[in-house]
Amino acid sequence: MSPHVPQGPAVGLSQADFERVRSMIHRHAGIALGPSKKTMVHSRLSRRLRVLGRSDFAGYLDELERRGSEQPEWQEFVNALTTNLTAFFREAHHFPVLAQHLRQRAAHTPMQIWCCAASTGEEPYSIAMTARDAFGSQAMPPVSILATDIDTAVLEQARQGVYPIDAVAKLDPGLLRRHFLRGRGARDGLVRLRPELGAMITFRQLNLLQPRWPLQTRFDAIFCRNVMIYFDKPTQAQLLQRLAQRLKPDGLLFVGHSENFTRARELFELQGKTVYRLARAAR
Numbered sequence: 001m002s003p004h005v006p007q008g009p010a011v012g013l014s015q016a017d018f019e020r021v022r023s024m025i026h027r028h029a030g031i032a033l034g035p036s037k038k039t040m041v042h043s044r045l046s047r048r049l050r051v052l053g054r055s056d057f058a059g060y061l062d063e064l065e066r067r068g069s070e071q072p073e074w075q076e077f078v079n080a081l082t083t084n085l086t087a088f089f090r091e092a093h094h095f096p097v098l099a100q101h102l103r104q105r106a107a108h109t110p111m112q113i114w115c116c117a118a119s120t121g122e123e124p125y126s127i128a129m130t131a132r133d134a135f136g137s138q139a140m141p142p143v144s145i146l147a148t149d150i151d152t153a154v155l156e157q158a159r160q161g162v163y164p165i166d167a168v169a170k171l172d173p174g175l176l177r178r179h180f181l182r183g184r185g186a187r188d189g190l191v192r193l194r195p196e197l198g199a200m201i202t203f204r205q206l207n208l209l210q211p212r213w214p215l216q217t218r219f220d221a222i223f224c225r226n227v228m229i230y231f232d233k234p235t236q237a238q239l240l241q242r243l244a245q246r247l248k249p250d251g252l253l254f255v256g257h258s259e260n261f262t263r264a265r266e267l268f269e270l271q272g273k274t275v276y277r278l279a280r281a282a283r
């Protein structure tokens, strides 16, 4: 437990309140929390209640519902309930595919990539490193990355670009040298991404469920990895429909290893392992 979270009496989460939480987060963020997640919800929201000095879940949920999702506490509620597990070069087979795609498309510059569940930043920085290495001789690759997530706390961490050294322990030493700076003194045990990588990325909050995405462009590639697993089938289907509209005709969609969507065959065709391109009829 973080030292900043005040201790307080443990508060029980009734089944009825758990059901309310499930319904609220599903409506707002599309996250379908299974019935087995009660302990997780209890522990995460208890922390939030302690920070607020409150001891009643029902009153907290009443207030959230009464004041509507525009009020700031809703963001804290959402931040508490998201699962943000990620890693540098997770599902590593995607990155050589991306590098090749970018090189082939170099004539279409500038290129834009959307990383739509960016979490703490390891994924968009992996994309940026891949792009820099793909255009090795250029000072600045012709690629910009939009990194979004519903969770504002993880985006703040992502913007910092600072990670414990353990997070990069398995990366290739050459890649580490090219893209990371080692912390010294008070920052010993930490690494920081080189500023050129940060300069390629715009971090912004975006809920994939919000009715309008404030996006100006279609993308050369979209990374939508390990987020659809939290959504139910109708939400996944709607999201895929919207992602298809955001992809350039010859763009690529990268998804997580357990996110195959055979039901969206009219939209996407398989290009490689968990990499899709628009089906001809959808271009």
Ligand SMILES: C[S@@+](CC[C@H](N)C(=O)[O-])C[C@H]1O[C@@H](n2cnc3c(N)ncnc32)[C@H](O)[C@@H]1O
Residues within 6 Å of the ligand: 028, 029, 030, 031, 082, 083, 084, 085, 086, 087, 090, 116, 117, 118, 119, 120, 123, 148, 149, 150, 151, 154, 206, 207, 208, 209, 224, 225, 226, 227, 230, 256
């Ligand atoms: C398990 S992480 C995956 C991170 C990264 N894409 C990866 O594959 O390593 C899932 C992320 O999806 C985000 N998320 C969940 N629901 C979302 C929504 N409705 N809109 C945008 N992001 C969402 C969470 O905040 C979390 O950071």
